Amino acid sequence: MSTPRKSPKRPAIRTASAAADRPADRPVGRTVDRPVDRTADDEIWPRVTRELADDLAVDALARDRAGKAPFDEVARLQEAGLPALLTAPGTTRRGADWRAACAVVREISAADSSVGELLAHHYALSWSSRFLDGPARDAGAPLASGLPLDVRTAEEHWLLAGGVEPPRNETGPGLTLSPADSGGGWILDGSRTFASAVTVADRLVVGARPGGSGDLFVVLVDPSEPGVFTDAGAERVGQRLAGAGTVTFDRVPVPPEDVLGVLPHDEHAVAPYSTLAPLALRLLLVHVGLGIAEGALAEARDISRAGQAGPAPTDRTGAPTDGAPPVGAGDDPYLLLAYGELATAAHAAAAVVERATDALAHGLLGAWSLGVEERADIAVLVAAAETVAGRAAVHITTRILELVDGTAGADARSGGPGFDRFWRNARALTAPTQAAHRLRDIGDHYLNGTHPRLTLLA
Template sequence: MSTPRNAPGRSATHPADDAIWHRVTRELSDDLAADAPVRDRAGKAPFDEVARLQEAGLPALLTAPGADPRGTRRRGTGGRATDRRGADWRAASAVVREISAADSSVGELLAHHYVLSWSSRFFAAAAADGALLPLDTCTADEQWLLAGDVEPLRAESEAAAWPGLTLTPAADGWLLDGRRAFASAVAVADRLVVGARQGGAGDWLVVLVDPAHPGVFTEPGTDRVGQRLSGAGTVTFDRVPVPAAHVIGVLPHDEHAVTPFAALAPLALRLLLAQVALGIAEGALAEARDVNRAGHAGPHAVSPAGGPGSAVDPEPMATGDDPYLLLAYGELATTAHAASAVVERATDALARALETGPALTPEERADVAVLVAAAETLTGRAAVRITTRVLELVDGAEGADVRGGGPGFDRFWRNARALTAHTRPSHRLRDIGDHYLNGTHARLTLPV
């Protein structure tokens, strides 16, 4: 049953200081990893997880970077004065990846939050009126957790069959109506960032909505295969007022009017979700390694005399000396390293594109799109392969059975499958091949 969303209380923690944000992230990651299997089994809305994020200051840290517009100097978590806010793309990617290794649902939540914080950068350039809401500044100042999504541009036939969200002019702004599903944090977010079409036609407006309004109803996503704690759900908007001051930007209906810089928005989200997938793979591999290092050999431990599970050798060798186990870990570690290298290259390319800003050219955006597609494809395959193989490596190992309260390695596989199920590797590879062979640019519109 649909129920109005009530926001939990928030702490007043400031963004982590530059000198200690690595430690803050590591401490939070360790904290999340300690009870990740228990929380995954419970499958509750991530209010507790968000409280931990707020206490650490990560939502405020993970906003688009820039100087404090008020010209004031803040005190970071470590007490040192700073006149900067937010985190640059590389730093934010590192945070998302490390958190995802511990709890990929929380990593996905942070990925959506960070990309949405860039909305006023991506879409304000298309508006004739420059007096739009600076979302990154507001998010950092108010320490909001953002959720939502910007409606992709669709063909007219699709728009008629699935109209999405609409805005109707009102005296002091707009009225928002409609219903749509969101992948992350809608049950726990402080603000929603959504795209809606004016009167059902024309350009999309990107607007900020308070989910605590009585006209906003949230149905949490339940019985999910994986990513159970990401806070996914469906939201219904019933004549929700949107003041003109809460318009963040404009996404033109005409795809030829979409700037290459605005078209980075979907690439940014796809790449951060690739970081989440890579975090899943690395987290699964590290936890499996810890089990095997402890000497808890499963039924696949082998001896040179008798092979897997053989009774020929009454005293099997120690797990750490098992050549087949070493081979398996060598292959999986190499898979993770290869995916990491491609992701890092794409991360650097996107960071440079974001630094370029509105001056970004279509050619530069196309080069970034190819690298993101490659990163997305490789990490998706690596995450599924590694998490599947890890289940075999720890099968029967002491403490590895989720039913007995152990680490629950099945959650890594379920999370990897849920995260990557919507991607289409064949489409990505086709785009890469078309660009490599023919120099074709990917479309600038937001993909469906």
């Protein structure tokens, strides 16, 4: 039985020298002690998450600079039991809800946003089968393709990677399915690049079309199959430890029980609930971006406090006065103004994100009874959260580089505290989002009452 890793308290200033020795990279198919099953206790999950975040923060900079595949990071997640956290209400295995999952992703991302992104994709994919096949799936009963994927994932202690929706810029047939010669099932072929965890995943969840057109079949694939080939992505500007890469499928068999469900090609035949799938992923990634901003701001505050501290006050005998604040700490009015601006930006982004999170959680509980109007309101709130939190993350991490350079001097310019990591991660995470498109949709809905399209694309 494994228990959560005991970690030291987060230091005021984290540097590469604080990195602990970690196990060497493990191959796919690693053996990890299975964590004890936990219940959705209001105290357990926040405590476990906080301890893991503290642990990840200690050596985050060293791991980012090493740029290795995140086998060790996944092992830490599994030891804490976080991949098995999210399960639907009404299932036999109790877990936490979407609000708790978003909070976990946000706190982990404040310490290491690559791990936060990896976990965000996992949670979105684990829920994917519940968006398929209608109300029977939501009841949690065994169907032709087995139990809902979130239940199977929790029971098997899998880490999921992949992506259901084809990318918008895909020009070829993408991933294709052809009927197996015998025994039923399908043969999967094609290649696709994924943003997270494909180098370390236990199972892949992908969308493919028979013959390259028509309805989208969502299938579960074991990456240890002989016909699955994974190439780690080239060194990225940011989010270096998210495990991105390209996966090639060469005549990979997909048995009938691993077909999780089907999404209609005709968008008019798609239920509003099914189109929450890309919104769920987008919102989880918003929490990653908000975590980056909050983590950078907290670390910069620690640096600024240390850089501004003067000599400790003494009594008439010259002995230090216990409990007295250092002379000159936090007295610079321009520094106070800067932190006031950045803290306000973070608070404003958090408020918008929380509203979108509540709306999505409510919509997910409504499941197949969700209407087009409510889905439209959720889509607009998620788009607003993306826009506000994305801009805040880039602005805060950019401004912090200036603040730390001013308070930490040459150490900051030489890359000492590693604040470039936050800036790079924020840029890499937000770059694929077209803010202008989101704002146009928000404006069209607000002004004209137009509904965002019921699309399966993020």
